Amino acid sequence: MNSESCIFLAGASRGVGREIANCLSGGEVKVRALLRSPASGPELERMGIEIVMGDALDLAAVEQAVADGPAISAMISTIGGLPKDGQRADYLGNRNLIDAAVKAGVxxxxxxxxxxxGKSAVALPPQAMETLKSVLIEKEKAEEHLINSGLTYTIIRPGGLKSEPATGNGVLTEDYRVAGTIHRADVAALACACLHSDQANNKILSAIDRQMAYGQTDFEVLDI
Known part of the structure; x- marks a missing residue:
């Protein structure tokens, strides 16, 4: 990616998205963040990140946010969470982002x-699957929409998330049976590494901390 390229980030206001913003800030590549609420805007702007306002559930707003400014070389989405008017962003919001990315040639x-x-359902205990079922169905639909979009993609499936500082032990694997926990900052570091790695292209990857794996610990790590 050259100095003229721009990375579009959705979900930068909190969680893994904020950690990705931290990871990308101060670099040579411009970053444009889509925000639904202006609350976190000033802090992100101080980090050198361009802010565009819009709701991921509004396709026209997403397309406008993508079109405003330099061409987008890569898009990262961490969006999801509580429903808005009965709609979760996990699928519908990501679908709009993916469709806008296709239209813009990202x-x-x-x-x-x-x-x-998806197939990583086998990695979770039945009780956890039952609790998270409605969310995971939406996330799987988003994954399938991305896979079928024709875009070059990387899907990262983190395990249980923690907010402590990065450990540096985060790893990615194509082994969908793996489960564990990982710090949000380590997920962000892995996502940022995938931006520049052809090894991660068109792959679905589980992300855990090597020191916090559950059960199966013998698995192949993707070298990015």
Whole structure:
């Protein structure tokens, strides 16, 4: 990616998205963050990140946010969470972002999903799957929409998330049976590494901390 490229980040106001913003700030590549609420805007702007306002559930707003400014070389989405007017952003919001990325000719799309989605359902205990089922169904639909979009993609499914500082022990694996926990800052570091790694292209990857794996600890790590 050259100095003229721009990374579009959705979900920068909190969680993994904020950690990705931290990871990308101060670099040579411009970052444009889509925000639904202006509350976190000033802090992100102090980090050198361009802010565009819009709701991911509004396709026209997303397309406008993508079109305003330099061409987007890569898009990262961490959005999801509580329903708005009965709609979760996990699928509908990500679908709009993916469709806008296709329309704009974005080079790469990185989607932060969750262990338990798709085939990785086998990695979670039945009780956890039952609790998270409605969310994971939406996340899986988003994953499928991205895979079928024609975009170059990387889907990262983190395990249980913690907010402590990065450990540096975060790893990615194509082994969908793996489960564990990982710090949000380590997920962010892995996502940022995937931006520049062809090894991560068109792959679905589970993300855990090597020191915090559950059960199965013998798995192949993707070298990015």
């Amino acid at each position: 080079g790469k799309f990185i989607l932060i999903s969750s262990i338990g989605s």
